[in-house]
Amino acid sequence: MSSDDAQQGQAPQSGADQAGAAGEERTVRVVLVDDHRMFRTGVQAEIGVTERTRVEVVGEAADVDQAVTVITATRPEVVLLDVHLPGGGGVEVLRRSATMMADPERPVRFLALSVSDAAEDVIGVIRGGARGYVTKTITGTDLVNAIFRVADGDAVFSPRLAGFVLDAFASTDAPPVDEALDCLTQREREVLRLIARGYAYKEVGKQLFISVKTVESHVSAVLRKLQLSNRSELTRWAAARRLV
Incomplete structure (x- = not known):
């Protein structure tokens, strides 16, 4: 995935650079949800060096029940969420986290991070409340940028995946909800x-x-x-x- 997957035309900027631009050392708290331990370890190594990336990984989970428990306990700003999980999938995590997503004071925001680029997976989690969707080919720098943008309330997609969402909600061939x-x-x-x-x-x-x-x-x-x-x-x- 190229750098414009997460930036869409903006020059790459690290989380630390974003914090510096705002005149403060801001840190974003993140939970990793993925059923592959080695992948979680890799993401942690790539983005979890807080003094460099300004991202603090505060919890991990491998299935739906673990995810809801960890998210409830830690109340992170962003959850990196795999789509396919034991126990009901990413959509089930979103459903059970609806109250936390809607919290006006401390909203928990979700960014899907998946190997899948299937339209039905993208649309499913966006309808469930995720703020964005990137695939696992994204670079570490771009993932950090995406995390900061989602924490700020922005929506983040790679260009092709954004097209799926636009097509789904603009289509006149079928109703947006089945x-x-x-x-x-x-x-x-x-x-x-x-x-x-x-x-x-x-x-x-x-x-x-x-x-x-x-x-x-x-x-x-x-x-x-x-x-x-x-x-x-x-x-x-x-x-x-x-x-x-």
């Missing part, structure tokens, strides 16, 4: 997509780190909510919405 899809939880959507792609229940369980019995329960809930009768109807429903 009420049927929105009635499903994030985990139910994940199960739906995998089942519609032909995965067996055991394979779905392995992918999502849940039991076969839990998969069966989610499938039953999806069929009931969507008023579908069987797996074939579910697959056709998902294909019609380009979810597979």
